[in-house]
Amino acid sequence: MKTKLLYSFFVFLFFVLFSCKNKSEKEIITSSYSDINKLNINLSKNIQKLDVSKSATYVKYNLTLPIEIFNVLDESSNDFEILNSTKNINKYEETIFKSFNLGVYSADLAYSVQFNSSQYFTNYFDAVKQLSSDLDISQVFTYLLINRISFNRDNSDSLKIIADEIYNKTCNILEESERINILPFIIAGAWVESMYILTQTAENEKTEDLFVEILNQRKSVDYIINYMNDIMAEGTEFKQNKNIFELIKSFEEIKNIYDLSDSDSSETITNEQFTELKNKIEQIRKLYI
Numbered sequence: 001m002k003t004k005l006l007y008s009f010f011v012f013l014f015f016v017l018f019s020c021k022n023k024s025e026k027e028i029i030t031s032s033y034s035d036i037n038k039l040n041i042n043l044s045k046n047i048q049k050l051d052v053s054k055s056a057t058y059v060k061y062n063l064t065l066p067i068e069i070f071n072v073l074d075e076s077s078n079d080f081e082i083l084n085s086t087k088n089i090n091k092y093e094e095t096i097f098k099s100f101n102l103g104v105y106s107a108d109l110a111y112s113v114q115f116n117s118s119q120y121f122t123n124y125f126d127a128v129k130q131l132s133s134d135l136d137i138s139q140v141f142t143y144l145l146i147n148r149i150s151f152n153r154d155n156s157d158s159l160k161i162i163a164d165e166i167y168n169k170t171c172n173i174l175e176e177s178e179r180i181n182i183l184p185f186i187i188a189g190a191w192v193e194s195m196y197i198l199t200q201t202a203e204n205e206k207t208e209d210l211f212v213e214i215l216n217q218r219k220s221v222d223y224i225i226n227y228m229n230d231i232m233a234e235g236t237e238f239k240q241n242k243n244i245f246e247l248i249k250s251f252e253e254i255k256n257i258y259d260l261s262d263s264d265s266s267e268t269i270t271n272e273q274f275t276e277l278k279n280k281i282e283q284i285r286k287l288y289i
Helices: 002-049 056-060 066-072 086-091 095-114 118-134 143-151 156-176 183-205 208-216 218-234 238-258 271-288
Strands: none
Touching (some): 066 095, 086 095, 183 208, 183 238, 208 218, 208 271, 218 238
8 A cells, every 4th residue: 555655656746847847948938939029029129229249359359240241232232142152061171161161151141131031041050050060169059049040030130130149159159268279260251251242242233332341341451460460379289370370361462452552541442452352352262162
């Protein structure tokens, strides 16, 4: 009799605990979606009040995020054929190529958000997620983040913030770890891809806003060179430092093209400068993708 009572007690306890566990998980999920709903309401009412904190590197060196560069693009100027195909992802085997193309695909992800393409967003999100996993920084992609993407798939304003958040969290994880030699390639890849898209678009459309943004990016070149020189001074891995040195040389060549203008106060970029810059960006991009 005692044995039966004891057995009944344990069965009862199991169902109570199981019920509580399910309830707890349900509450967590409900809470997550509640937070998402609040985020959507805030976004629809006042998107400009929301701010995703930039990574320490982007703040310290005053760098421009891809999504900020793409603000000058007109809604009718989308051309997804110029992006790096996600079919290329499996050919990147070395760390520097994975890192550089993580930056490239992050810029392509931002571009897909700029033109509100949920299909391209999904493709480039998967590419960013895969390379992040390969580089052991997949902790960016939390359960809540995946839910937010699913819930906001048709909300371009929300996706802009999410894409921005993914990029910044990736940078922050590397900043907080001892893997600082990876980050320069991500930053370089994101900037080169952003400028590749900008120069390719400008060649066809030749609008003033595009050329002004291209000219403004010469400051970013200086900041990126300064950042990579600092990483060279701090880094201890000879091979990656050698590769960073090659990156610095490439960016110095870009800087030399910008310096063809008469002064820093120049408000225009000449046709010769533009052509040289576009060709140099293409050349650097081909080396890595």
